[in-house]
Amino acid sequence: MTEQAELPGDAAQAGGVMPTAEPKSGTAELDGERRRRHASSGTASSVVRLAGISCRRGRRQALHRVSLEVQSARVTGVLGLNGAGKSTLLGVVAGLYRPFEGTVWVLGERLPSRGPELRRRIGVVLQETALYEDLTVTENLRLTAALYSLARPARRITEVLELIDLAERAGDMVASLSGGMRRRVTLARALLHQPELLIIDEPTLGIDAEARHAIWEHIRLLRARGTTVIAASNYLDEVQALCDTAAVLHEGRLVANETPASLVAQAGQCLDLDCAADAAAGITDLVLNLPGVTRAEVSSGGLTVFLREDADTDEIVREVLQRAHITGFRVRAADLAEVFGVLDPVRKETA
Amino acid sequence: MKMTPTLTALGGGFRAEFQQLRRSRLLVVLTIAEAVTFLMLVSIFGLTGSHVPTAVVDRDGGKLARQWAQVMSATYQTYGVRYMDASSAEKALNLGDVAAVLYIPDGFSQHMAHHSMIRIHFRVDNVNADLTNEVELGIPPAARAFAVANHFPGIRVVSAETDLVPHEVGFIPYLVVSALALAAFVVAGTLAASAVAREFETGTLAYLKLSPAHPLIPLAGRLLATGAVSAAAVSVSALLVVVGYGVEPVHPAATAVGLLLCVVIFSCIGAGIGTVVQRALPLSALIFGLALTFYLDSGSLEPARFYGNRLWVIGHTSPAYYAVGILQYGVHGLRVTPETIPVSFAALICWALLAAGAAWLGLRRAVVT
Numbered sequence: 001m002t003e004q005a006e007l008p009g010d011a012a013q014a015g016g017v018m019p020t021a022e023p024k025s026g027t028a029e030l031d032g033e034r035r036r037r038h039a040s041s042g043t044a045s046s047v048v049r050l051a052g053i054s055c056r057r058g059r060r061q062a063l064h065r066v067s068l069e070v071q072s073a074r075v076t077g078v079l080g081l082n083g084a085g086k087s088t089l090l091g092v093v094a095g096l097y098r099p100f101e102g103t104v105w106v107l108g109e110r111l112p113s114r115g116p117e118l119r120r121r122i123g124v125v126l127q128e129t130a131l132y133e134d135l136t137v138t139e140n141l142r143l144t145a146a147l148y149s150l151a152r153p154a155r156r157i158t159e160v161l162e163l164i165d166l167a168e169r170a171g172d173m174v175a176s177l178s179g180g181m182r183r184r185v186t187l188a189r190a191l192l193h194q195p196e197l198l199i200i201d202e203p204t205l206g207i208d209a210e211a212r213h214a215i216w217e218h219i220r221l222l223r224a225r226g227t228t229v230i231a232a233s234n235y236l237d238e239v240q241a242l243c244d245t246a247a248v249l250h251e252g253r254l255v256a257n258e259t260p261a262s263l264v265a266q267a268g269q270c271l272d273l274d275c276a277a278d279a280a281a282g283i284t285d286l287v288l289n290l291p292g293v294t295r296a297e298v299s300s301g302g303l304t305v306f307l308r309e310d311a312d313t314d315e316i317v318r319e320v321l322q323r324a325h326i327t328g329f330r331v332r333a334a335d336l337a338e339v340f341g342v343l344d345p346v347r348k349e350t351a
Numbered sequence: 352m353k354m355t356p357t358l359t360a361l362g363g364g365f366r367a368e369f370q371q372l373r374r375s376r377l378l379v380v381l382t383i384a385e386a387v388t389f390l391m392l393v394s395i396f397g398l399t400g401s402h403v404p405t406a407v408v409d410r411d412g413g414k415l416a417r418q419w420a421q422v423m424s425a426t427y428q429t430y431g432v433r434y435m436d437a438s439s440a441e442k443a444l445n446l447g448d449v450a451a452v453l454y455i456p457d458g459f460s461q462h463m464a465h466h467s468m469i470r471i472h473f474r475v476d477n478v479n480a481d482l483t484n485e486v487e488l489g490i491p492p493a494a495r496a497f498a499v500a501n502h503f504p505g506i507r508v509v510s511a512e513t514d515l516v517p518h519e520v521g522f523i524p525y526l527v528v529s530a531l532a533l534a535a536f537v538v539a540g541t542l543a544a545s546a547v548a549r550e551f552e553t554g555t556l557a558y559l560k561l562s563p564a565h566p567l568i569p570l571a572g573r574l575l576a577t578g579a580v581s582a583a584a585v586s587v588s589a590l591l592v593v594v595g596y597g598v599e600p601v602h603p604a605a606t607a608v609g610l611l612l613c614v615v616i617f618s619c620i621g622a623g624i625g626t627v628v629q630r631a632l633p634l635s636a637l638i639f640g641l642a643l644t645f646y647l648d649s650g651s652l653e654p655a656r657f658y659g660n661r662l663w664v665i666g667h668t669s670p671a672y673y674a675v676g677i678l679q680y681g682v683h684g685l686r687v688t689p690e691t692i693p694v695s696f697a698a699l700i701c702w703a704l705l706a707a708g709a710a711w712l713g714l715r716r717a718v719v720t
Contacts, residue, residue, distance in 0.1 A: 147563070
């Protein structure tokens with residue numbers, strides 16, 4: 001008998017009931033102006049409220065009655081595998097896509113917004129870099145400044161480029177920049193008009209570790225300055241490193257909305273045992289009866305054992321070694337797919 | 352039978368391309384239109400100078416006179432003969448319904464019977480030297496054929512030409528002026544289409560949608576820029592026509608306004624094509640191919656009405672028809688369309704508004720969520 005993780009009740013099934021996401025990690029300081037703005041929006045500290053939204057992308061229904069609340073001056077991660085509906089969710093909040101069901105409130109305004117004012121308060125970094133490659137970094141930003149009618153564009157462009165450490169490459173053609181730098185230019189573009197809400201789809205998609213950490217630093221800095229950030233990601237470690245809360249999407253449904261630490265705790269650790277398939281099958285029952293083991297799955301390389309955080313891995317390995325021939329083992333944190341194994345209600349029922 | 356890996360790969364490539372083409376139906380339709388364009392191209396070249404609608408005023412009324420006209424139309428294939436009385440023929444010539452009027456003189460049959468010299472007088476719409484020559488060159492072979500058919504040992508026919516337009520315009524000077532309209536289409540259309548298609552291709556359109564400015568405003572700004580570059584390019588071409596070909600515009604203002612309108616219209620048409628195709632690479636070839644349709648049926652080689660009524664009516668649907676009319680008037684002082692110049696300007700402005708509206712609607716549909 002395996003132990004099963006409990007779904008966070010308020011987030012599991014939307015059904016028109018608004019979940020209240022209470023982040024369990026620390027909050028950043030808001031500057032006075034932002035506090036006043038948020039207070040005047042009439043939504044207290046929630047910057048985004050989605051109530052039972054469903055949305056189609058082409059023929060496919062990408063979101064199924066998702067309800068979510070994003071708190072002010074925090075980084076909210078939207079976590080999910082490819083095709084989970086993360087980009088659609090972000091697109092709905094940004095105003096790119098219109099849901100066919102449910103309501104969306106962003107910065108106190110119900111979508112679809114009638115005027116351009118709301119767009120001035122939102123910055124968006126889409127998954128596609130989408131820059132004008134034959135323009136320089138500054139020229140790209142100058143166009144954005146014109147679109148947002150910024151009063152002192154040159155000064156603001158300099159500020160933003162310094163913020164994201166791209167001042168030295170300001171005059172370079174975008175075509176000559178690396179993937180990581182381009183990603184930072186898109187971030188600069190989104191920050192140019194000093195948005196209250198920043199929406200980032202896959203902030204570190206396809207870039208190296210160094211650039212990844214640089215972008216994380218920028219996002220942390222923004223959070224510290226009081227900007228609310230919603231970031232979609234494929235990576236559990238990214239969400240752990242950046243986010244105060246994580247909304248987990250699976251096949252268009254919200255399956256969890258809690259702190260990243262809580263998610264990881266639910267998934268626990270994994271113990272990979274390298275052995276032959278028949279040996280793995282032979283020890284599965286034994287392993288499942290050991291204390292601290294929640295699940296076990298036979299894989300091509302042996303057996304993956306899911307453990308609670310307090311499980312004694314040494315003891316488990318000792319027990320297994322007495323009964324079967326294993327060629328190796330390793331203990332690691334659960335990855336995103338394994339977290340879904342815990343969160344997905346259908347799998348939980350059949351586990 | 353077992354397929355070789357080469358054949359499997361070949362089949363795979365074929366299937367994939369076919370599937371992609373099936374999903375780009377508009378591109379395929381436009382490509383077919385381009386192919387049809389080339390059919391029109393060769394057809395219209397074939398029509399140049401042949402079957403010129405020609406009024407025959409038979410002042411003789413005899414059997415030989417009628418036979419002469421029949422032989423004339425059958426031998427050289429230059430004349431599309433229409434029998435008319437003198438006043439109707441003159442009216443038709445002035446309206447542009449016929450390109451020339453041939454007068455068979457009184458006593459023609461008698462002169463023929465006595466083998467004395469006959470003067471065939473014709474009046475021609477000498478919009479360009481090529482057409483005038485075609486009409487004149489048709490008379491001697493017709494006379495020879497007529498003599499052979501009637502077993503006349505020798506007849507002497509002399510043609511006497513009277514021009515409708517006071518000054519002669521060479522064929523090349525006529526063509527280069529028409530070519531300015533084609534230049535405007537190709538340059539303005541390609542630049543505008545590329546500017547719009549690039550936004551789709553690079554994904555930057557999504558960012559325009561997200562900005563507080565209406566996404567069509569920055570796009571309109573881009574089109575203004577491409578329009579300015581196109582206007583500069585067409586101005587350089589026009590300058591070459593003046594300096595290189597020694598053609599001085601008779602009405603410079605009408606010429607300039609006509610060219611400017613061409614740039615506006617073709618920029619809007621280009622924007623529409625860019626919205627539909629959404630890919631920059633095939634645009635240049637596509638626009639060049641489509642431009643030929645507009646161009647060839649617009650009276651660019653000679654007045655479109657001389658190609659016959661069907662093509663002439665089709666020509667009215669093309670902005671290039673009115674543009675060529677205005678440019679030939681502006682540069683050479685010619686009237687190559689039955690429509691007056693103000694009517695041509697009005698038609699061109701309507702086309703500009705229509706094209707701008709269609710481009711706006713197409714972009715709005717594609718851009719606004």
